[in-house]
Amino acid sequence: MSNAILNKENLAASAWRYRIHSPKIARKRQAGQFIMLRPVPETERIPLTIANADAEQGWIEIIFQVVGRTTMFLSGLDVGDEISDIAGPLGHPTRIEKFGRVICIGGGIGVAPLYPILCSLKDAGNDVTTIIGARSKAHLILEKEMKEKSDKLFVATDDGSYGHHGFVSDVFNQVQDAGDRFDSAFVIGPVMMMKVVSSLTLASGINTVVSLNPIMIDGTGMCGGCRVTVHGKTKFACVDGPEFDASGIDWEELIRRLKSYQSFEEKERNEHQCALVQ
Ligand SMILES: Cc1cc2nc3c(=O)[nH]c(=O)nc-3n(C[C@H](O)[C@H](O)[C@H](O)COP(=O)(O)OP(=O)(O)OC[C@H]3O[C@@H](n4cnc5c(N)ncnc54)[C@H](O)[C@@H]3O)c2cc1C
């Protein structure tokens, strides 16, 4: 029963939400934390954020995008199947306070890790404006949930199929131009998006937190795979993060390290296309 998939829902193009029986993790987890998960014994372990949980009912939820071999295998599982192994909760919880006026900006699957943070920020009494974006309407996730929790919600799509035609960074500029001011920002999404958006929020004097997504192998601080440089110091995203002060990130190093695995990942993806069972 433990690690069994209780519910499986297709949220958007190749994005899935799974509810998983995991009472111990459900009791302990806090916003910002993640699990290391191996769907079946023949795959790698991958980090996925705990998007939601219910301690009384003993379940956690993950939301993931199918991008390569392991997420393909994961998407092939069904209700009743058991996930091979799950470790967590891992990482530091998000530092939640009553900051005042907060802006949450999420891109792509990054909207999933942003959701529990938004819920905790609201519970702490913050006024929260949220901007979410995706490649197209078909790729947009959690709009209804984010709207319910946000004081104001804006949506952007790269192709203009829904909401603002353009990037979340354009919407942030428009919100600022309209006179809105913020005390804190939380930005989660693809690395380039976090780099660009946090440069804008920081330039406006807003304390900004980003959640980094380097390659993680063990998730326990032992392998060094998730090494990042923050304010000139070496940090391991799995044990020191995954959230960091955006003003100190060495973005070029992170981009370089992520690129170094690309050819291997592409080979694995091509070899295992047949595993994409939905
Ligand atoms: C703390 C953290 C939380 C995350 N939360 C989510 C989430 O909630 N939902 C979601 O869809 N994705 C999340 N990710 C990214 C997710 O881990 C990758 O999409 C996944 O590992 C891809 O594996 P793959 O074998 O399917 O794809 P691959 O083909 O192996 O890789 C595709 C891309 O995924 C990334 N990736 C691959 N392996 C790893 C790894 N071991 N660790 C980190 N990144 C990797 C790389 O950027 C790579 O280019 C998170 C990453 C981190 C570090």
Ligand code: FES
């Ligand atoms: S994943 Fe190994 S040190 Fe962080």
